[in-house]
Amino acid sequence: MDQNVFASNLIERPAGCSSRYASPPPSPRLRHRKTPIVRTSPLLQLPAEIRSLILVAAFGHRTIHADLDLVSTSATTETQTTRPITPPDGGAGVTRQRDLIDLASDDIQWKPTGHLCHRRCFDARRSRSSLPTPLFVVDRDRCFTGGGALCTFPDYGLSSCRIGALGWLLTCRQAYAEGVEVLYRHNTFRLNESFALENLARIMPAAAAAHIAQLSLNLTMGRPRVASDRIAYPRPRDTVEHLPALFSLLPDAFASLSRLHLVLAGEMWPEIQLFVYCGPSAALHAQVEHMLAELAAMMRRLRALRLCEVAFDSSVYFPWLQIERGLDIDFKNYADFEQCPYTVWRPLAAEDAQEAESMLTDRRRLSGFWVCLDAWDAIPWSVMTDLYGTGPCRWRRLTTLPHDPTTPIGACTCTTAALRILPSSILHPPSLGASALFFPATSCAEMPSEDTPLLNDADGTASAAAAAKAKRSKIREAVIFAWALISTAAFIIIAVWVQHNHQTQPSPSPPAAAKRNLVFMVSDGMGPASLALTRGYRQHVEHLDHGHVLTLDRHFWGTSRTRSSSSLVTDSAAGATAFSCARKSYNGAISVLPDGRPCGSVLEAAKRAGYTTGLVATTYVTDATPACFAAHVPRREMMDDIALQEVGQGVLGRSVDLIMGGGRCYFLPNSTEGGCRQDDVDVTRVAREQHGWTYVDSRKAFDALDGGNKVELPLLGLMAPLNVPFELDRRTRNDTYPSLKEMATTALRALERATEHSEQGFFIMIEGSRIDHAGHINDPAAQVHEVLAYDATFAAVLDFINATDTETVLVATSDHETGGLATALQRPDEREATYDWYPAVLDRATASCEHLAAKLKARVAETGKAASGLRKYIKDELVVAGLGVPASEVPDADLDRLVAAAAAADIERAKTIFTEIISHRARIGWSTHGHTAVDVNIYSSGGPGTHAIRGNVENTEVGDFLRRYLDVDVDAITAELQAKSRRSDEIAGVMRARGGAFDEYHGTLKN
Structure with a gap:
């Protein structure tokens, strides 16, 4: 880093530390509750969905400003220090700067601050009732973050809001915890300086930050902001060098971030300082390119990010480099989130004498942002007013855009250069019909300044409005409680009506990416009651409170309807066909249509498109769910045929690169011990000799794979003769059988290594198979351990996604529910119901x-x-x-x-x-030893296109998402299969001939 007068405030980063500042601030002191927390609240009598609506209405969709203030304890000095500065081009220059206080100085205090403004609150103790009352205020002794035992809702904040007596309702620990969660998930957090981001752990707990979905990050890039005019912040060049480190912090700090608003702000500098601190050089250009690369990497790592806005707020630095020095800084290449970018150029108005004397008379100021045209509802209008104010440079939304780029729009004439970069999709966006863009309502040359403040109108209308608002304050205070009750009731009614009348609309495919991975997990037989059973069991045995949930619970996405083409109650074969082919079929069908013709699977289409593919299960790898992705037979019991097709003996050849699970007996001839085939074919030998498979059949051989680092694909891992034992039994035989988590993580690592240098990523299906079997035999103890194992595997996949540099999406669901599980039981001979169940029995x-x-x-x-x-x-x-x-x-x-x-x-x-x-x-109840028609849950890590499976959807829509996300042609595979396979009537004949030879699936379960 080139030296400058501010270098004393920066130090080299120690090992393991991301901070560039000389001294980190101390942690704020937190105060425990002084008042006891009651055990219950009337709010808890409402359904969870209704509670959530009320809390979101009260505490959501606002901006929380969190920061660390630097406060100098000594008086400001007016001493001026003159330091000679040598510009990069060898010229001479002199700048004068106040005495600076080093950030490591004991003369500085760090004070965490923050507030959430509730626009409808009224605080009688404030002299200016027109101002909003902060709902949450942070000082040294009180923090709005953390759990219920560490912080309090400020009494004046809640009592003054008068919103349904929430201050009283939230005194319950659970209701309070739900309210805090709403704060993080449904509000925009705003950080104003880079050091606040670096020291985020000192402002809020990491666990809380991980739930934040919306972030506005404002980085100062121009004249330094100072506390007491003497504490220096980074200069523009320092910021360029510093931004990559900040970008690397965002994905880890905000894992759930779905919307990022990044503002690079700056102010005009005298020319001598521009040359000193921002002078062009090859090194500086390289630093900017590195910054852009880090921005792109940050966006790839933020898996949940759906919208990214990059704004320049009166900044001179980047436009100056771009126009004067020819460095092309184009953020459009780094904003691949289904959005349509545009940039507006404005003439630079002279602001002071120094500017008038500038030799760079044609410099322009860049003011731009990126926005998703088909997601206006996700962009609060306050973003625009926060950036550009409500003064003379008001922003308005237009419904049409002239075709002539020089045609005036209102009073604003935008330059040809401004509109030349607009893509045709913006001029004529298909989703809106006519273009919908923001342009200033007044002259482009007019920008907010000290003379045209952001929050005031020159004509005084804002002041008049404020006076009128003050006159109405007493009336507002009298009616606000009634308003809150009426609006909350109306909100609930509308929400319930919308939910019941929701109909899923076709969604466009997610934007194409250079490389992507898709992990699809199936929890066979797991219904919503299985999650409630397992959650309660875990809380009991681990002595956790009700706030501790499963990893799956934190990634709930929607629900799926499960019926097949032949029954309201599906089986695994028809359910998996809905996932693999995105088509309904009859119970027992393995990727064939109701008329018996084969349908192409998403795995086969992915393989044809260049993806590497894998299947992992804890049952037979020839069982219904894995079979539907790599085989086509009219009856699920045809496991001999399925085994051959999976290794490559089918019409399409080999489509799978990795198979792990049980069911070894169907790969061994009937003449061999352990073989259960009806013929004498050694499928493992066929796989090795004809298709090049590596074969693994023991725990020792599995361990030799080194967690996937020593895998040669294709890999056939048959880890059990039949099913991998239930997790409750397997854990005592860990030296013989690997767990679902071990197989899944080994497979993920193997596929990642195999695709490291390829243009396409991988697709893998991972099934927690034996949840279904525990439901079939009605064994609650086996079920909770199977669900826990599946939950641990889900968490491991999330860890993989967070660690990989390739865009990866995880979607998980069930094919059906098994057993009709109920977490309560009343026997026929019992006259009174028991409102309880006992996890200790299962433990x-x-x-x-x-x-x-x-x-x-x-x-x-x-x-x-x-x-x-x-x-x-x-x-x-x-x-x-x-x-x-x-x-x-x-x-x-x-x-x-x-x-x-x-x-x-x-x-x-x-x-x-x-x-x-x-x-x-x-006290656990079961209604059947078979399946039920209950809707099952969908879970996801989030990512491009996953909004298509939000809410309640058909299971075929899940399959359709898999196809669209991978951008593969399943229909072409179907056509090829049907052209090369036997005719439909011949297949139907085979189905009739074999139909009597097999038991129905809902009969005895083979073990």
């Missing part, structure tokens, strides 16, 4: 009911059905040790039923008895 279980039944089967085979010790074995080893039932509480009737089932060699019946024992004790 005491050490094995799944499937595993206990297998142990009973093995015991009977070893000792005989009538062994005298069988009853004692069942009680001590299976019920007490396995299910965790205290010995004194084991009912004799249950033991009698288990002994009878063992004597009859009815192990399936024994399994059902085990599940009834633990379910009844935990």
Whole structure:
């Protein structure tokens, strides 16, 4: 970095530190609540959705200004210091500057500040009632951030607002926590200086910052702002060098950021200072290019970012470089978020004598911002008024744009250079019909200045409005409470009406990216009740309060309808076909249409388009869900055919690059131990010799993959002969079977390495398969551990997304719900319902009911059905040790039923008895051993195009999103498959011939 008079305020960054300032500020002191927190609130009697609407209406859609103020404790001096400065071109110059206080000086105090303005509040204690009352104020002793135990709602803030007595309603810890969450998710946070961003942890907790969705970052780039006129901030050149470090902080600090408003602000400098601090040089040009590259990298890492605005606020630095020195700074290349950019050039008006004497008479000021034309609702109008004010340079929205770029618009004549850069999509945007742009209503040369303040009108209309507003203040105070109640009720009614009348509209494909990855996760059989069961279980066993939720809960996106073409209750095959083909089909269909013709899958289309592909499951890799992405058969039970197609023996050849899961027996010939095929084909040999697969079939071989760093694709990993054991059982056999999380992270790393130098990314389907199996046998203990394992895998995928440089989107959903789970139970013989269920019962279980039944089967085979010790074995080893039932509480009737089932060699019946024992004790209810028609949840990391699966959608719309996000041609694959496959009537004949040979899926579950 070139030296300058301000270099003393900056130091080299120590290892592991991102700050460039000499001394970080101390942490603000936080004050605990002085008043106790009550246990409940009337607000909690309302449904969660209604509570959320009320809180958002009260606390949302406003701007929170958070900052660290620098305060000098000593008096300001007027001493002037003259320092000789040598410009880069070798000339001479002199500048005069006040004495500066080093940022490390003990003479400086750091004071965290912040407020959220509530425009409708009235504070009687304020002398000027026309001013808004800050709803939240931060000082040394009080902070608006953090949990309920660390901060308080200022009494005057809530009581003065008079909004439905929220001050009283929010005294409950849960309601308070929900209110704080609304603050972060539904408001725009504004940081005014770079040091505030660097020291964000000293202003708000990192966990809270991670929930912030909207951020306005204003960076000073011109004349330094000073506290007491003596504390220096970075100069323009320092800012250019400093911005990359700031950009690198944003993705980690604001993981949920969906809207970024970046303002690069500056003021006019005397020419000598421009040459000294902003003088052109190859090094400076390289720094600017590095800054732009970091901005692009920041946007790629902010996965949830949907809108980015870059504005120059009276800045001279970048336009000066661009016009005078020919450096092309074009932010359009770094704003790929479905937005239409435009830039407006204005003549630079002389502002002072120094400007009039400037030799650079043709310098211009750039004032521009980027905006998404089809998302006006997402852009608060306050952004425009904050930037450009409401004074003489008012902004107005036009509905048409003249074709002649020199034609005056109102009183504003925009130069040809201004409109030449406008793309044709802005002149005639398809979504609006006519162009909708912002232009100043007055002359382009008129810009806000000290003579034309941003917040005042020259004609005095603002003052008149303020006076009129003051006269109405007493009336407003009298009616505001009634207004709040009426508006809240109306808001709720409208919201409910909109929700019930919502119809999903077709959405355009997300913008094409140079390279992208898509991770699609399926939680087979997991319904909303499974999440409630698991969440409550985790909170109990880990001693967490109700505010601690699953990772999935924090990424809830919408819900999906699940019916198939043949039934209101789908099976996994039809459900997965809806995902893979985006088409409805009949129960049992593996990527074939109702007429028996094959339909192309998104995985096959992705492979054809150059993507690398993968499948991971904890059941057979030939089971319905993975099969639907890489095979086409009329019945899901045709696993022999599915295995061959998955390794490359189908019409399209090999479409999968990585397969991991169970079901090894369907890849081994029936003449081999462990084989369950109906023929003598060794599919593993076919895979290795004809298609080049690397084959892995043991934990040792899996560990040798080194977490994906030592994988040679294509990889076939068959980690279990049948299913990978339930997580409840697998954890005691970790040396034999890898977990879903281990397989998923290994696969992700392998695919990432394989696509490191390719133009396309990867597509992978990851299934938490055995949630479904736990639902089929009605085992609640097995289910909670399967959902926890799936949740941990979901979190691991998010970690991967945050670490990778390639745009990656995660979408997760279920194909259906299994078991009709209910977190409450009333037996037929019970007259009174019990409003509770007992997680501790599930916590005491050490094995799944499937595993206990297998142990009973093995015991009977070893000792005989009538062994005298069988009853004692069942009680001590299976019920007490396995299910965790205290010995004194084991009912004799249950033991009698288990002994009878063992004597009859009815192990399936024994399994059902085990599940009834633990379910009844935990007060968990089940309505079926099959599937249900309940809607299932959708989860997502967010990203381009994911708005298409918001709300309640068909499962085929999820499949359609997969296709559109990858931008692949599934229809072409379908046409090729149908052209090369047997005719529809021949396939239908096969279906009729084989139909009687297989059990229906809702019959017995193979294990």
